[in-house]
Amino acid sequence: MPGWPTRPWRQVPDAGTMTQVQDTTADVAVHVRGLHKAYAGRSAVDGIDLQIRRGEVFALLGPNGAGKTTTIEILEGHRSRDSGEVSVLGVDPAHADRAWRSRIGIVLQSDSAAAELTVREIITHFSAYYPGPRDPGEVIAAVGLADQADSRLRRLSGGQRRRVDVALGIVGNPELLFLDEPTTGFDPHARRAFWDLIAGLAGEGTTIVLTTHYLDEAEALADRVAVLAAGRIVALGPPADLGGRQDATTTVSWQAADGPRTVVTDAPTRLVTELAGTFAGEVPGLAVIRPSLEDIYLKLIARGDSPAASEPVRSGGHDTQNGVRP
Numbered sequence: 345m346p347g348w349p350t351r352p353w354r355q356v357p358d359a360g361t362m363t364q365v366q367d368t369t370a371d372v373a374v375h376v377r378g379l380h381k382a383y384a385g386r387s388a389v390d391g392i393d394l395q396i397r398r399g400e401v402f403a404l405l406g407p408n409g410a411g412k413t414t415t416i417e418i419l420e421g422h423r424s425r426d427s428g429e430v431s432v433l434g435v436d437p438a439h440a441d442r443a444w445r446s447r448i449g450i451v452l453q454s455d456s457a458a459a460e461l462t463v464r465e466i467i468t469h470f471s472a473y474y475p476g477p478r479d480p481g482e483v484i485a486a487v488g489l490a491d492q493a494d495s496r497l498r499r500l501s502g503g504q505r506r507r508v509d510v511a512l513g514i515v516g517n518p519e520l521l522f523l524d525e526p527t528t529g530f531d532p533h534a535r536r537a538f539w540d541l542i543a544g545l546a547g548e549g550t551t552i553v554l555t556t557h558y559l560d561e562a563e564a565l566a567d568r569v570a571v572l573a574a575g576r577i578v579a580l581g582p583p584a585d586l587g588g589r590q591d592a593t594t595t596v597s598w599q600a601a602d603g604p605r606t607v608v609t610d611a612p613t614r615l616v617t618e619l620a621g622t623f624a625g626e627v628p629g630l631a632v633i634r635p636s637l638e639d640i641y642l643k644l645i646a647r648g649d650s651p652a653a654s655e656p657v658r659s660g661g662h663d664t665q666n667g668v669r670p
């Protein structure tokens with residue numbers, strides 16, 4: 345989009361140090377300590393501590409019912425909490441005023457914008473509530489709805505309506521944008537375009553807090569992710585490091601003379617070097633695969649109910665390498 349610089353996805357090298365940031369500094373967009381929320385005596389958020397730096401792209405991951413929407417809507421001032429400290433842009437969202445609201449953008453998990461308005465009408469209408477809105481036409485183009493600008497919302501497809509929700513979230517030019525499963529219903533092309541949009545906003549300095557069930561989306565966009573299970577954070581860190589991912593074992597496979605071979609190893613470089621020597625050059629069918637974020641996530645979730653689950657997970661200890669044969 346013109347005037348919106350893009351940056352390569354996930355490019356904040358110092359994001360790993362965020363846990364050291366104090367809430368007293370101007371660098372902190374979101375501070376949460378000891379957050380609890382129960383519905384009818386059943387805990388939905390069970391003691392969350394979190395700090396999100398200004399300019400950071402932060403993703404909340406977790407299975408259905410983990411407490412993501414509850415957490416994010418407490419941060420937005422849309423739900424009350426039972427206990428805990430919460431500060432968003434320096435303000436407690438439970439006592440926020442209109443000036444604070446104009447500084448944040450919200451895309452709820454399910455939204456229902458007025459069906460009889462056109463895309464242009466609704467975006468223009470809501471832009472008028474903000475002191476420094478973006479140009480409605482640019483926002484409509486940025487979410488890929490230029491061709492539908494004069495269509496009524498009820499005529500749009502599910503994915504197109506979701507894009508309207510995203511447009512409404514960004515039209516106020518927010519400092520902090522909350523997105524609860526923003527790309528549900530998007531086709532692959534629309535998701536990639538959305539990633540570019542988010543990267544552009546982050547490049548301008550917008551803080552972004554999103555939830556998603558798409559692990560590739562979290563990996564592409566987020567500087568850090570938190571994995572929630574049963575209302576608790578079971579892992580927190582940059583996607584590349586989550587749950588000991590960087591040190592996790594690697595699967596190496598290749599085509600040996602007697603058929604395909606697969607070896608799980610802690611020392612893939614040594615193995616590949618050995619293979620290269622054995623084959624005296626190119627190794628047929630060579631593949632070196634580290635666990636994906638999804639592999640790590642599923643392991644974290646599987647042990648998510650355990651109180652010790654915040655320890656990094658390592659998928660090691662089973663090096664099955666037992667001699668390299670071509």
Ligand SMILES: Nc1ncnc2c1ncn2[C@@H]1O[C@H](COP(=O)(O)OP(=O)(O)OP(=O)(O)O)[C@@H](O)[C@H]1O
Binds near residue numbers: 388406409411415453
């Ligand atoms: N308004 C409500 N009244 C009662 N229980 C609720 C309410 N909202 C959420 N819950 C419960 O709180 C828990 C957390 O729900 P929440 O919507 O925060 O999960 P989530 O992580 O956003 O899940 P999803 O991925 O399905 O959106 C669930 O057990 C849910 O049933």
Ligand SMILES: [Mg+2]
Binds near residue numbers: 412453
């Ligand atoms: Mg939810």
